[in-house]
Amino acid sequence: MEALIRKAVPGVDDAIVEYIDGYLRENEFEGDDDEDTISDFVKPILLDAGGEEDNINKLCDDLMTMILKNNNNSSITNNTGGGRKLDQVITIGNQSGVSATARLGSGGGVELDHVSGKRVQSQVDQKKLRKAEEKLANKIAKRQQKTNMKVEYEASRLLSEQKALQEEYKLYNPILDYTSTKGKSKDIKVDNFDISFAGRRILTDASLTVAFGRRYGVVGKNGIGKSTLLRAIARREINVPPHISVLYVEQEVVGDDTPAIEMVLRADVWREHLLEKERDLSARINQIEAEQGDEELTEEEKNELVAQKDKLSTELKEVFAKLEEIESDKAESKAAAILSGLGFATPDQRRPTREFSGGWRMRISLARALFCKPDVLMLDEPDNMLDIPAIVWLEKYLQTWTNTLLVVSHDREFLDEVATDILYMHSEKLDYYKGNFTNFHATKDERLKAAIREYESQMEYRKHLQDFIDRWRYNAKRAPQAQSRLKILEKLPVLEAPESEKEVTFQFADPDSISPPILQMNEVTFGYDAKKTIIRHVNFDLRLDSRIAVVGPNGAGKSTMLKLLTEQVVPNSGEVHRNGRLRIAYFTQHHIDQLDLTKSPVGFMADQYPGKNEEEYRRHLGAFGITGMVGLQVMKTLSGGQKSRVAFAILSLQRPHVLVLDEPTNHLDMESIDALQTALQKFKGGVITVSHDERFISSVCDEIWICDGGILNKFSGTIKDYKKLVCP
Incomplete structure (x- = not known):
């Protein structure tokens, strides 16, 4: 049994193997009904030990088969001293002294050789064994059928959801002759509307004012409702005039046999x-x-x-x-130019969309939006899916955008290059600022200071009036004056106290010291198959004081490099040396997939790292900006940035020596990015990151490594120098 368990779950602890083996040997399992008993005992233990569900299901079947055979074989053995009772009748005759050796004979009988040389014939009927095996085979077939049906259902459900989103787009964006709308006003002005999401108010008595031809950067904290606002506009839940075409780019295109360029052309x-x-x-x-x-x-x-x-x-x-x-004859060249700018080589533009990964299909979705050129284009963090050359191309392309643009982004440099106005969401309302993000940041601070001064001045004036009224209201001579001041007080506009922004903090505990070298790579080469090598001849030395940024085009092998460092994959050749005490915390691009979204952050952390009370978990989450009741909310209701903060909080519990971060700023708001930068600057361990955020790299990293063409080389300049190099 031990061999079967180790084969199904390689690397499982010896204690777990011995525990399962002992349990199965000490208990009697006789019928096929006991299969569920075995599965209920074995499966949870091995899943927690890191086993794969399919392998564990097969292991449970194999264990049941082995136990049934052993039980039938043991039924013909004469056990003394408290042995098991035989469940088959064995005809021995007049002989005695049965040997311990049994040979399976023909016809289902068993020959027993005696020490005396005499032979007895056992009439063991193996129908029960065959019947059990048949039932077990049927169960396996049914289980496989259910698994296949489940996989087909999930695939069908995902495809249906994506198609439903596209049908929804057609519903809210019917075929519109945009040549007939020339001369009509395409400004949007909607007053006094409310928006709620998941029972929480997003906007209250808000006003949306969008001038045609302006480019608005939509900013605000994580979870404030920026994406919800854009969806409401796209679905026309806000009263957008019907002659104005709107498009919200959020979902990747459905992958099928349609070539990428044809998918873009169909967008118009x-x-x-x-x-x-x-x-x-x-x-x-x-x-x-x-x-x-x-x-x-x-x-x-x-x-x-x-x-x-x-x-x-x-x-x-x-x-x-x-x-x-509409210059239809130029459409294909226009579509090809957009795809090229977003990183699609000319041959790739003819490839079916199903051959592209989710990130590249998202780029196709962005290309479709740029090609069809709606009156109002809404982009939700478009820079998350792009490398630095593609971001620079998009910045330049959007600078020439003549229609209205609403873009959610947390990249300050991107907003500085693209935005002509800033739409700031906070406190269930919308504020408007002229200029790019730098202008907004300076103006917002001035507005806040002015609002605080006005509020304090009014409160002081109110206090002065109230003091006069309280002192003289019952004095006959001064009563008219007190009454006059009371009227003034009642007419004063009620000012709300300016909302002071809560400071977001991240905090990583300093690791215990370990002696160098901590992690080295010597002539490492890796590829997922023999035909295609992703990176080759990598030589790398990571230290506790390392602050390294790995940059390069998408698909060059940056994420694969991080997987090699964290032992997610094993090199085909070369050596990776790690200190035996080294602890690495790995933040992946798809960190949300590692969270159980049906649980709260506190509940999930308690499952993963038990031993603390609720208050301790909430205090730890608070160190990463998850405060108040947010730590007790189901995670599927949290924004992308809030989920990222939860992921960082969980990583910090590992007390790592090295933080390996793959696109860590994606989905984080600007305050959280600033907090992450500060925390990494204070962190005493090593940091290696893949990022396209110029400001983040400049703030955190002092080494730039370029991964391109399968080669990793150290770059002597700064991230600005690299940006000039790839985007002259």
Whole structure:
């Protein structure tokens, strides 16, 4: 049994193996009903030990088969001194002194050799064993069928969800002749609306004012409701005029056999409608021309066909004129240029979308939005999916955007390059600022100071009036003056106290000291298959004082490099030397997949790191900005940035010597990014990060390593120098 367990779960602790083996040997399992008993005992233990569910299910089946066979074999052995009672009748006759050796004979019997040389024949019927094996085989087949059905259902559900989102887009964005809306006002002005999400108020009595042609950066803390606002606009839950086309880029395109460039071309639904109409009209005209050749037609029928053809030809000319007006013939070159700017090589533009990863399909979704050019384009953190060259290209492209743009981003440099205005969400309201993010940051501070001064001045004036009223209201001579001041006091506008922003903090505990070298890579080469090598001949030395940023184009092997450091993958050649006491905490791009979103942050941490009370977990989460009741909310209701903070809080419990961070600033708001930067500057351990955030890299890292073309090399300049190098 031990061998089976170790084979199913490699690397499992010896104590666990001995415990399971002892339990199975000490208990009697006789019928197929006991299969569930074995599974209920073994499966949870091995899942917690890191085993894979499919391997453990097969192990439980194998264990049941082995136990049934052993039980039937043991039923023919004469055990003395408290042995098991035989469940089969063995005919021994007059002989005695049965040998301990048994040989399975033909016909299902068993021959027992005696010490005296005499032989006895046992009539052991193995029908029970065969019946149990048949039932077990049926159970395995049913389980496999259920597994396959579950996989098919999940795949179908995900595909249906994505298609539903696309249908929803069509519902809220019907085919619109955008050539007919020229001259109409495309400003948006909506007053006095409320928005709620998951029972929580996002905006109260708010006003949305968006001028056509302006580019708005939408900023605010994590969880404040920025994405909810954009979705409400896209679904027209806010009263956007029907002649204004809106598009919210949030989901990746559905992967199928459609080439990437064709998927982009289809985004212009008005152009697609005109092309379809052109094909339909041409086919009908060809059909009429074929019918006109019929010699049996009467003169009246011929005239009717001529009239139909003339009408269709007129419609076709109108379609051609509209296609010419929208420059349909230039559409493919325009789509190719957008895809190229977002990192798609020319051959890749013809590849089916199903061959691209989720991140690249998200780029296709962005390319579709840029190509169809809606009146109002809304982008939700578009820089998260892009490398530095693609970000620079997008910045330059959006600077020439002539329609309205709303973009959620936490990258200050990106907002400085793109935004003409800032839309600031806070305290269930919207504030508007002219200029880019730098202007907004300076103006916001001035507004806050002015609001505090005004509030304090009014409170002082109110106190002065109230003191006069309280002193003289009952004095006959001064009563009229007191009454006059009371009227003044009642007419004063009620000012709300300016909301002081809570400071967000991150905190990583300093690690215990370990002697160098802590982690080295010598001539390391890795590829997922023999045909394609991702990185090769890597030489790398990581120290406790290292502050390293790994940069390079998407797909160059940056994340693979981090997986090699954290032993997620094993090199094909070369050596990785690690200090035996080294603890590494790994923050992945897909850290949310490692969280159980059905639990609260406190509940999840208690499961993963038991031994503390609720208050201690909440205090620890508070050190990463998860304060108040947020730590007790179900995590699926949290924003992306809040989930990232939870992930960082969990990593810190490992008390790592080295933090390995793959795109750590994605989804974090600016205050959280600042807090993370400060915490990493104070951290006494090593840091290695893959990031495209220029400000973050400049603040945290003092070494730049470029991963490109499968090679990792140290760069002598700063991140600004690298940016100039790849984007001259």
